[in-house]
Amino acid sequence: MPETDRPRTDRPLVISAPAPRTLDLIFTPDALERLHRRYRVIEADPENIAGLGSAVLSEARYIVGQPPLSADTLERMPRLRAVLNVESNLIDNMPYDVVFRRGIHVLTTGQVFAEPVAEMGLAMALNLARGIVDADVDFREGRERWGGEGNKSARLLSGSEIGIIGFGDLGKALNRVLSGFRAKIRVHDPWLPASVLLDAGVEPASLETVLAESDFLFVVAAVTSDNEGFLGAKAFAAMRPGAAFILLSRAGVVDFDALIAAVESGHIRAASDVFPEEPLPLGHPVRRLPGFLRSAHRAGALDIAFKRMGEMVLEDMELMDRSLPPMRCKRAERETVARMRSKPVTVN
Amino acid sequence: MPETDRPRTDRPLVISAPAPRTLDLIFTPDALERLHRRYRVIEADPENIAGLGSAVLSEARYIVGQPPLSADTLERMPRLRAVLNVESNLIDNMPYDVVFRRGIHVLTTGQVFAEPVAEMGLAMALNLARGIVDADVDFREGRERWGGEGNKSARLLSGSEIGIIGFGDLGKALNRVLSGFRAKIRVHDPWLPASVLLDAGVEPASLETVLAESDFLFVVAAVTSDNEGFLGAKAFAAMRPGAAFILLSRAGVVDFDALIAAVESGHIRAASDVFPEEPLPLGHPVRRLPGFLRSAHRAGALDIAFKRMGEMVLEDMELMDRSLPPMRCKRAERETVARMRSKPVTVN
Amino acid sequence: MPETDRPRTDRPLVISAPAPRTLDLIFTPDALERLHRRYRVIEADPENIAGLGSAVLSEARYIVGQPPLSADTLERMPRLRAVLNVESNLIDNMPYDVVFRRGIHVLTTGQVFAEPVAEMGLAMALNLARGIVDADVDFREGRERWGGEGNKSARLLSGSEIGIIGFGDLGKALNRVLSGFRAKIRVHDPWLPASVLLDAGVEPASLETVLAESDFLFVVAAVTSDNEGFLGAKAFAAMRPGAAFILLSRAGVVDFDALIAAVESGHIRAASDVFPEEPLPLGHPVRRLPGFLRSAHRAGALDIAFKRMGEMVLEDMELMDRSLPPMRCKRAERETVARMRSKPVTVN
Amino acid sequence: MPETDRPRTDRPLVISAPAPRTLDLIFTPDALERLHRRYRVIEADPENIAGLGSAVLSEARYIVGQPPLSADTLERMPRLRAVLNVESNLIDNMPYDVVFRRGIHVLTTGQVFAEPVAEMGLAMALNLARGIVDADVDFREGRERWGGEGNKSARLLSGSEIGIIGFGDLGKALNRVLSGFRAKIRVHDPWLPASVLLDAGVEPASLETVLAESDFLFVVAAVTSDNEGFLGAKAFAAMRPGAAFILLSRAGVVDFDALIAAVESGHIRAASDVFPEEPLPLGHPVRRLPGFLRSAHRAGALDIAFKRMGEMVLEDMELMDRSLPPMRCKRAERETVARMRSKPVTVN
Numbered sequence A, B, C, D: 001m002p003e004t005d006r007p008r009t010d011r012p013l014v015i016s017a018p019a020p021r022t023l024d025l026i027f028t029p030d031a032l033e034r035l036h037r038r039y040r041v042i043e044a045d046p047e048n049i050a051g052l053g054s055a056v057l058s059e060a061r062y063i064v065g066q067p068p069l070s071a072d073t074l075e076r077m078p079r080l081r082a083v084l085n086v087e088s089n090l091i092d093n094m095p096y097d098v099v100f101r102r103g104i105h106v107l108t109t110g111q112v113f114a115e116p117v118a119e120m121g122l123a124m125a126l127n128l129a130r131g132i133v134d135a136d137v138d139f140r141e142g143r144e145r146w147g148g149e150g151n152k153s154a155r156l157l158s159g160s161e162i163g164i165i166g167f168g169d170l171g172k173a174l175n176r177v178l179s180g181f182r183a184k185i186r187v188h189d190p191w192l193p194a195s196v197l198l199d200a201g202v203e204p205a206s207l208e209t210v211l212a213e214s215d216f217l218f219v220v221a222a223v224t225s226d227n228e229g230f231l232g233a234k235a236f237a238a239m240r241p242g243a244a245f246i247l248l249s250r251a252g253v254v255d256f257d258a259l260i261a262a263v264e265s266g267h268i269r270a271a272s273d274v275f276p277e278e279p280l281p282l283g284h285p286v287r288r289l290p291g292f293l294r295s296a297h298r299a300g301a302l303d304i305a306f307k308r309m310g311e312m313v314l315e316d317m318e319l320m321d322r323s324l325p326p327m328r329c330k331r332a333e334r335e336t337v338a339r340m341r342s343k344p345v346t347v348n
Helices: A029-038 A046-052 A071-075 A096-101 A110-130 A132-141 A147-151 A169-177 A194-199 A207-212 A233-238 A256-264 A303-321 B029-038 B046-052 B071-075 B096-101 B110-130 B132-141 B147-151 B169-177 B194-199 B207-212 B233-237 B256-264 B303-321 C029-038 C046-052 C071-075 C096-101 C110-130 C132-141 C147-151 C169-177 C194-199 C207-212 C233-237 C256-264 C303-321 D029-038 D046-052 D054-059 D071-075 D096-101 D110-130 D132-141 D147-151 D169-177 D194-199 D207-212 D233-238 D256-264 D303-321
Strands: A013-017 A040-043 A060-065 A082-085 A105-108 A161-165 A184-188 A216-219 A244-247 A269-272 A292-294 B013-017 B040-043 B060-065 B082-085 B105-108 B161-165 B184-188 B216-219 B244-247 B269-272 B292-294 C013-017 C040-043 C060-065 C082-085 C105-108 C161-165 C184-188 C216-219 C244-247 C269-272 C292-294 D013-017 D040-043 D060-065 D082-085 D105-108 D161-165 D184-188 D216-219 D244-247 D269-272 D292-294
Touching (some): A071 A096, A110 A132, A110 B132, A132 B132, A161 A207, A184 A207, A303 C194, B013 B046, B029 B303, B071 B096, B096 B105, B110 B169, B110 B244, B110 B269, B161 B207, B256 B269, C046 C071, C110 C244, C110 D110, C110 D132, C132 D110, C161 C207, C169 C184, C184 C207, C292 D132, D046 D071, D054 D060, D110 D169, D110 D292, D161 D207
Parallel strands (some): A013 A040, A216 A244, B161 B184, B269 B292, C013 C060, C161 C216, D060 D082
């Protein structure tokens, strides 16, 4: 497309309000240059989009970010095609009924975290299976056990039974990194029909089944109004002795105290990237809980993931510029947008 | 095969000398029962096979273990079909020229370790890539860093460039567990032709290339008379800054002091399952070396692996009973048996 | 869900107008029973939905079929959640702007044909590569050539370069059945961003590249207002000598006379499942054209595919009954619905 | 290896007797140049190797071909390391006991045919499943049936149950090209232990099971003294009605008259690349048998396959030159060499 090679005076207008991200976080220098070459980018105060003035609002084609928008402000933006939410959790801060009625796409970019989180999830599973952290700490201290002596409770991921709760982008990425392990993978996702899971090569299963029949259980479901705290004492008790519970999405789906109790009792092992409070108070019991592997919400936040957000934004804006539907980002759904309860992040 | 369901008086004779393993270690109770139902098993002192007497020697079809055998003793064993080495490292303690001339198979079962070691290798790579051990230790101590702050040097395995040195059973198992990562995998193995590697979906490469072009480098080559200490200061200097070096086979292929220096300087990160001395002296510098992940020769020694040895032994003996070649264990090769230098283990 | 086990008096209302399909074609007996147990199904004349009366219209939740709908009729259907088009080509016979504004889903089930068509496409490629039809006909006639003599122009799919134009459900299914061939697969799809193709493991490419660099070229793009007849004499001339051109979607994307000329000249070989007129006139030159493999629009129309339509319909209606978005069928897109030009089928 | 770039006076000696192949058939011009640069190649009359004279015999390191060798002649060849059989069927024309005792490798290159034959086998399966040949012939004649009308007996390979008898190179290649079809694949191979099949991702099965439970049954077993004609009327009767029987190895494993009867009765469909006599008499009933797809021993004999033979030969000779074992060609086994009964080909 030769016309993209030079700045154009009639470039479509983009309102930039990506907080808590920044354009520099989500675009590589090259991508940022492409953004500016193709679009007129207006930096905006997310708390005052209305104040941008009608010359800007009436021309705006895209919003990068997720600023609060009133019905009035939307009314003043007749050319708006998409809100590109680069935070990735949806806040209920705009009249979504109006947005959907007008066919304005609400797009999220959280998919960029799927691959890094899946790798961390696999790492956690392997760490729990082989006791890697404690073995290294013991080795530092001179009390390591050699060979089979150190492997009394070690187990393989290959050939094991694995459960995944939630089969969005992250569940799919997990399934992919698990593909070399010849494991039996069962998935519970009440928002997906069985045949979609079968097509992905996994076995659809009830919550009861994935709890009771997994050696490794990955939780990647988003918090919704339906599932807050749905994994509690009863769920953990239903798990196999020695099974590994790996929490990768949001602490809100779990009764954290019950999880701690289940690990403390020795019934299961666990790893988590998310916690009820972040940062976590210094005296929190999970900090020194044996059988628990901790990650301070680091699973997804890799620079390469943020940079992919910018790529996704550019790719979908280019499709929409050609009056095609966006195919890269995930679209918020009219039916479920109001059910989402994940707290947006405040740090990147 | 109904005839195997009851003990037979004419059962083939097996000499059992599996030290340092034991039959109980390598056979499940079920497998052990099958062994005894099918074969007459004579427990022997490995140091005195000759003393078994001619009635036993003249009938022996298989030896399970790797006891020293003299030419004379072999001469007295006209029906010997195979020596099934369940330790897996080959010792030069029998006249291999005679053995091969007679078509006696020398079989090793080290293949059982490939899957557990590959999983540990992948875990090590992910741990080095994401700094999981130090992050957990920091979290315990209350000095964890949250989100992207803790990921300054984090990287993905997905889409990376990976090198593997050695493409025996372990290299192949590694390639398998890496199959979901869309990585570019290069293999250096001077004992295999390029087309075999291409058929396995990896790129054949020189040692120089895998050293210089890998983000993660796995060393799974056995020690031979050709490659002792072949990875030294020059090799480490040729690696990419920040690359991960993961040693899974034998310490003998590496100049360990040079490896420590390369990690200490911050040039590379490393993990190892094997060490120049095992157990390692308490004061050894690698014990507290930052950027180094330690495993006390635990990567392969899982109970499930030992039990698979017994299965392999039974499967191949059953083929050989039918005058078919063994297809499960690995056969020692006339050309290379004398080049092998791995020290056998003394503990399981 | 125990409540589904017995007929309910408050069952949601479904208007059935599946012509040219029938309910018996698309539902197995079991599925039909589930449909009736869960829903009140009103059979309707597709040409007179308006005549159903307000009692029906005001209650209707789903339409199975694609009958013409006026704005007035839609107005009388306040509870309509989805039009489930079981033919799969979209006709411009309803006010789509109203439909989309109201959030009524327009769903197509053509995905069921992807797998059968992909298998036929692969079969065509292998047939062209190995000359299977002519070889069998020759064998019947006693003029077969044995061994290498019969393989002068034979080639392998394994390791070849393959192009796919269009990467919807069918393109993805083709990519899947090709996964065992270690081929280099390039895809041209102007409606998809490059990164989506890269994630699927294929190489994004321009139309020029897939034409010029393919040994086998599969055309699975739907006809749109943009691409009618876009593959003509120039395109065929750009192809590699001896390459195979396999047409699986709609004849409308191809200049068929130019295709015939290109095959007649010996420059390329071709196979097609679709033709400019169906049925094709008896004297049409393609009927006896050497180097051309013919299939009378049979690639997709398998009974098993039709029956899967009914499953998809049931699965998505069940999600929508729970106020969740449909995840099984394909949704018509506001931006592209008007561009679609495929003629609906008149026979199943 | 710079030393290979120029002819050497001390090049190892190769005796060339590749009939019925020729060096030009199995080597590309480049490979032939490499052969001559690295080796001193002596063209020999296969029927008179003894006549080459002691200067040649005493120096010969390799024989390319499978000429008759007497014990005396072998005695005169003290440096012989390998007989590289480029025909690929083993003839009992040398004292194999002597050969094996001396550790001379007997290598076959039939593996080059695995990929082309597997592709042909898959093509045959798809052809039988979809009736492609008859549909094309009908189309030529103007009696084609359109859409579902033409698909009454059509079926999918995807999701089907598939049996493979024999899991050598060809069985493995078949398994690979079938990998995108989500089929359940069972394998019967009495020469392989169950765990080897499980590791390959297929299900080990008895002959009875693969006969009774397959929608598609591929026969790729070599003829041995144990299995001549083992698939007869009883086996075909045990197959599922409408199942497809695909014969790819040797006609000798099948009772061909019984196969014809089973197809004639309509019970099964079949395809074959091999026949009891080749060429087949003109009046043979299989020539016009409906439900039977014929290929005149063309499945493997592609030029690209022959050229790969030369590559394999060069790769393994290079390993053996370095005193390493050959890793590319297949080695004849002491236990089974005498059981092989495949007739060598007389045409390429």
